[in-house]
Amino acid sequence: MDTVQVDPIAEGLECVYARPADTLTETRLHYCPGCGHGVVHRVLMEIVEELGIQDQTIGVAPVGCSVFAYHYMNIDMQEAAHGRASAVATAVKRLHPDRYVFSYQGDGDLAAIGTAETIHTANRGENILMVFINNAIYGMTGGQMAPTTLLGMKTSTSPGGRTIETSGYPLKISEMIALLPGVAYVTRQSVHTPNAVRHLKKALLHAFRYQKEKKGTCLVEVVSNCPSGWKMTPGEANEWLEKNMFPLYPPGDIKVPHS
Amino acid sequence: MTVSTAELMKGNEALAEAAIRAGCQAYFGYPITPQSEILEYLADEGRRRGMIVLQAESEVASINMVYGGAGAGARVMTSSSSPGISLMQEGISYIAAAQLPCLIVNVSRGGPGLGTIQPSQGDYFQATKGGGHGDYRLIVLAPSSVQEMADFVYDAFDLADKYRNPVMILADGALGQMMEKVAFRDYNPKEHTPAKPWATTGKPRSRERNIITSLFIEPEKMEQINIRLQEKYAVIREKEVRSECFMTDDAEYGIVAYGLAARVAQGAVEIARSHGIRAGLLRPITLYPYPSDAVRALAERVRGILVVEMNAGQMVEDVRLAVEGRVPVTFAGRMGGIIPSPDEVFAALENLTTQDVALHAETY
Structure with a gap:
């Protein structure tokens, strides 16, 4: 059966939300149903559109599920090698200090293979934003254990649940980063409820403002889900996130700049 | 400054x-x-x-x-x-x-x-x-x-x-x-x-x-x-191929060497000349793209080629590919951070000329 296109505005409905038409491309997202990436992409690009900085923003994509972030974000972007997004972003920012530069990285990228780059970029106080998606799993490669995987959590490489004996502790890298003097702003947000999305947007807005004010490195962690990797429905995943992720990764500001 | x-x-x-x-x-x-x-x-x-x-x-x-x-x-x-x-x-x-x-x-x-x-x-x-x-x-x-x-x-x-x-x-x-x-x-x-x-x-x-x-x-x-x-x-x-020749016009024996080894090899060419051996040097400047045509042209003029490198013999493979068996290609190298001396290279060149004589003796 053919679907009938209906123009809701013509039908008399009020438009309360429109996607950021300039900064998000029409490309269909490749993410799994319920995944948080699409929402974070959208919120980021809403900010770029609302601030009118499409021509002043350069993004760096990671290796991981969001490797194709540049398919969706209609801005100049570079695709970095696994873990090196903050090194790439460092160079872009140094050469274009008047531009807004952000890296967009998952937990494997930012907190495992790229730990050295993450820490040293932050320690140099590079005026960039790191958007850090933490879903405690390697989604793209099929659900392996991540540095942020919770104790007891089952993944394809911790089939009996993560244990301290074999894999150590979940890495709270945002708290580590917050200790560095070059870092201006570290906050942990989520996208599992509409209210959480509103909070994320506020946090990202702060980060863009701090970058403009050259305050130092900003890191916005987004505790996200992975329904496919966690083997749950999107609804179950969001409930599980709140119950199991938040106790270890509580939402809220970890470090804010001195005004 | x-x-x-x-x-x-x-x-x-x-x-x-x-x-x-x-x-x-x-x-x-x-x-x-x-x-x-x-x-x-x-x-x-x-x-x-x-x-x-x-x-x-x-x-x-x-x-x-x-x-x-x-x-x-x-x-x-x-x-x-x-x-x-x-x-x-x-x-x-x-x-x-x-x-x-x-x-x-x-x-x-x-x-x-x-x-x-x-x-x-x-x-x-x-x-x-x-x-x-x-x-x-x-x-x-x-x-x-x-x-x-x-x-x-x-x-x-x-x-x-x-x-x-x-x-x-x-x-x-x-x-x-x-x-x-x-x-x-x-x-x-x-x-x-x-x-x-x-x-x-x-x-x-x-x-x-x-x-x-x-x-x-x-x-x-x-x-x-x-x-x-x-x-x-x-x-x-x-x-974009670049190379440089030193005394190859009338050379009977060619040396192929690059970088620092080429400087040593140039010294060896001068020693050889003083001993009456007409040697010449081809120095690749671009290692990629490799000057294969220049090596081939050298091979068509000389009786044998010596490759000198500060390794176990790496560029010699590219020389052999270019020479395609036209003349004997021998190798002299030092490894591990040792620079060969011009005398060492000259000795290797003399070896090549003797080998060459032996090869020709077999042929006749």
Whole structure:
């Protein structure tokens, strides 16, 4: 059966939300149903559109599920090698200090293979934003254990649940980063409820403002889900996130700049 | 300090000074012997003259900063020595795939492993055959003097921009450390730097977004990218080959050597001549593209070829491929950071001539 296109505005409905038409491309997202990436992409690009900085923003994509972030974000972007997004972003920012530069990285990228780059970029106080998606799993490669995987959590490489004996502790890298003097702003947000999305947007807005004010490195962690990797429905995943992720990764500001 | 007339300088410093003069906007690197003077010189002199100089946390970070800076449209470079260059290989492969122009300097040292800090040519294969994963090539320039350490920097940046390809200067610890007279050419970077409309500088409304990537997930697209790279390398092989001959016109025996080994070999040619052996030297300057035609032309004139390298015999394979069995090709080399002496090379050359006599005796 053919679907009938209906123009809701013509039908008399009020438009309360429109996607950021300039900064998000029409490309269909490749993410799994319920995944948080699409929402974070959208919120980021809403900010770029609302601030009118499409021509002043350069993004760096990671290796991981969001490797194709540049398919969706209609801005100049570079695709970095696994873990090196903050090194790439460092160079872009140094050469274009008047531009807004952000890296967009998952937990494997930012907190495992790229730990050295993450820490040293932050320690140099590079005026960039790191958007850090933490879903405690390697989604793209099929659900392996991540540095942020919770104790007891089952993944394809911790089939009996993560244990301290074999894999150590979940890495709270945002708290580590917050200790560095070059870092201006570290906050942990989520996208599992509409209210959480509103909070994320506020946090990202702060980060863009701090970058403009050259305050130092900003890191916005987004505790996200992975329904496919966690083997749950999107609804179950969001409930599980709140119950199991938040106790270890509580939402809220970890470090804010001195005004 | 701005050098205009000939000055006595270390190879590493001459290279660094040339980088400033070539309009290199940013340097990213990590200390390693025997090339740390490049980073030190630029951290002082380069910064003073407006260059962004960042001492990174590792060679891995350095090369990825080079990727970012090149992608953002700037003339950028890094330098290191053998173990550090090994660490960079993943990033170099990405840079080659994304077709970004940059300069990578390898002031190589003896290996394998942590090896030694003494000069070596053990990285020939790594430099000329790709080095990292996938089918790609660097343009590789091999200086053999402090003057060329400086001159090849301008050439490297020009070639990198012309072909949107990473260029490597493959030197060694002796060329980096030794002092010779060097003069700097007149060079205006503005006249040599092309527009880079593909760079990520912030997307205005007037153009589509620019994307720097090496990811082409559909194999059909990836194959097209590979074909395009191979076509580019074919043009480079056709247009950019450089080599130099020394006393080869009437030579009966040829030596093929590059870089520091070529200087030693030149000494051996002079000794040979004084003993009545008509020897000549062919010095490849570009190691990729390789001067195969020049080697072949030499093989058609001489009775035998000696390849001299500071390794176990790497370039000799390219010589043999070019010679295609026309004449005997022998090899003399020292490894692990030892520089052969002209007398040693002369002895190897004498050996070749005796072998040759023996071969001819068998024939008759």
